[in-house]
Amino acid sequence: xxxxxxxxxxxxxxxxxxxxxxxxxxxxxxxxxxxxxxxxxxxxxxxxxxxxxxxxxxxxxxxxxxxxxxxxxxxxxxxxxxxxxxxxxxxxxxxxxxxxxxxxxxxxxxxxxxxxxxxxxxxxxxxxxxxxxxxxxxxxxxxxxxxxxxxxxxxxxxxxxxxxxxxxxxxxxxxxxxxxxxxxxxxxxxxxxxxxxxxxxxxxxxxxxxxxxxxxxxxxxxxxxxxxxxxxxxxxxxxxxxxxxxxxxxxxxxxxxxxxxxxxxxxxxxxxxxxxxxxxxxxxxxxxxxxxxxxxxxxxxxxxxxxxxxxxxxxxxxxxxxxxx
Ligand SMILES: Nc1ncnc2c1ncn2[C@@H]1O[C@H](COP(=O)(O)OP(=O)(O)OP(=O)(O)O)[C@@H](O)[C@H]1O
Ligand SMILES: [Mg+2]
Numbered sequence: 001x002x003x004x005x006x007x008x009x010x011x012x013x014x015x016x017x018x019x020x021x022x023x024x025x026x027x028x029x030x031x032x033x034x035x036x037x038x039x040x041x042x043x044x045x046x047x048x049x050x051x052x053x054x055x056x057x058x059x060x061x062x063x064x065x066x067x068x069x070x071x072x073x074x075x076x077x078x079x080x081x082x083x084x085x086x087x088x089x090x091x092x093x094x095x096x097x098x099x100x101x102x103x104x105x106x107x108x109x110x111x112x113x114x115x116x117x118x119x120x121x122x123x124x125x126x127x128x129x130x131x132x133x134x135x136x137x138x139x140x141x142x143x144x145x146x147x148x149x150x151x152x153x154x155x156x157x158x159x160x161x162x163x164x165x166x167x168x169x170x171x172x173x174x175x176x177x178x179x180x181x182x183x184x185x186x187x188x189x190x191x192x193x194x195x196x197x198x199x200x201x202x203x204x205x206x207x208x209x210x211x212x213x214x215x216x217x218x219x220x221x222x223x224x225x226x227x228x229x230x231x232x233x234x235x236x237x238x239x240x241x242x243x244x245x246x247x248x249x250x251x252x253x254x255x256x257x258x259x260x261x262x263x264x265x266x267x268x269x270x271x272x273x274x275x276x277x278x279x280x281x282x283x284x285x286x287x288x289x290x291x292x293x294x295x296x297x298x299x300x301x302x303x304x305x306x307x308x309x310x311x312x313x314x315x316x317x318x319x320x321x322x323x324x325x
Pocket of ligand 2: 018120
């Protein structure tokens with residue numbers, strides 16, 4: 001059974017790529033087979049963290065139909081059991097990522113065979129990023145102890161939930177219309193809790209309320225608190241959990257508190273994951289602890305969703321207009 005773990009964040013520069021590379025090494029050293037996929041399209045730089053030359057075909061080539069499948073892009077790394085699929089730094093693909101190519105990438109992701117597939121995503125709530133994040137019920141969200149990072153993480157999780165619920169109903173359904181209106185803030189109760197949306201959907205069909213409740217129960221994003229400086233930083237993580245529980249009715253699972261460590265930026269300059277050069281640093285210890293939790297905590301199977309659809313672009317745009325005006 002392959003466990004897919006997308007790694008996202010609301011704010012950029014919080015350590016997604018660093019976590020992807022180092023967790024990959026940690027898991028491989030614990031005997032797991034790991035594939036790292038660079039899906040930060042437009043900002044691919046995972047190869048740099050891994051010390052791999054930027055001269056191999058990657059997801060950009062797949063998007064431009066120069067390659068047939070994700071697994072044909074697999075590259076070995078210096079680490080035993082750790083493999084890599086490059087992004088689009090060689091051949092930019094973001095602007096050409098059609099709905100169908102995105103679906104193809106997602107289908108191929110589910111076809112990869114390894115113990116773990118870790119996906120490095122771009123920052124923010126672009127709808128492609130969210131669709132990749134929804135390849136799992138337990139994706140990782142990286143936050144740093146700064147108010148903006150936590151607020152953006154909350155926004156990201158909220159956008160992901162709307163999309164998750166939206167894709168739980170078929171295309172052109174009345175339910176999707178209601179969700180779009182609700183997320184755009186045009187329906188009564190939109191500014192309150194998500195439970196109000198479940199109630200509205202329940203009026204269309206009584207079964208809907210339990211569909212939404214079940215989705216929300218299964219959706220448990222995992223959170224890494226990165227670049228921590230003091231234990232008081234943990235309280236900022238607790239706040240995120242509190243607002244997620246209160247407003248979104250979901251639980252978050254914290255899987256690690258990772259200290260800020262000067263060996264990390266140095267390792268990037270050396271083009272090697274920090275835990276390779278400094279396996280006994282506090283940063284490395286924290287990464288192994290996160291890897292341990294990922295190996296031992298139960299992972300829910302991925303959500304079974306209806307196809308994402310072109311009309312989904314609309315919901316994301318409206319949601320953003322309403323929330324970031
Ligand atoms: N625990 C840490 N200690 C010290 N520096 C860190 C730590 N984690 C990340 N960094 C530094 O933060 C910077 C950003 O890290 P990284 O590129 O992994 O972020 P990102 O979230 O992937 O960014 P982007 O959103 O641009 O993809 C890097 O320079 C890295 O060295
Ligand atoms: Mg990155």
